Amino acid sequence: MRQRGVAVVVRHGKVLLVRDRGKHRFSLPGGAVKKGEPTVSAAARELYEELGLTATKVTRLRDRDFRGAVSIHKVCLVEANGEPHLRGQELDKFMWWDTKTPVPVYAHVRYIVRKMRE
DSSP: OOOEEEEOOOETTEEEEEEEOOSSBBBBBBEEEEOOOHHHHHHHHHHHHHOOEEEEEEEEEEOEEOSOOOOEEEEEEEEEOOOOOOSSSSSEEEEEOOOOOOOOOOOHHHHHHHHHOO
């Protein structure tokens, strides 16, 4: 099973979402945890690689992890400096989501966001 470091970035009550190029649904920023890499490092690295944000504080939230069919989404709450901008070819869009407006998101996003509110 693949392990993903997931970055939950919240600003002004909104959650940062990203969309992979060619996909319809949005997910949380993040990506594969490399062999021997701590989850918090993977989440921070992916956030920088995808959106140019520099993590200033990363808190691992094990009780919010989501086990999907393909990946285990390991959740980190991330405080980051800078404004997001698309880097590289992986993503085609990002947005700040108020969690109320209907947006097509993956099941792990719904689960993690719901757990964050508890």
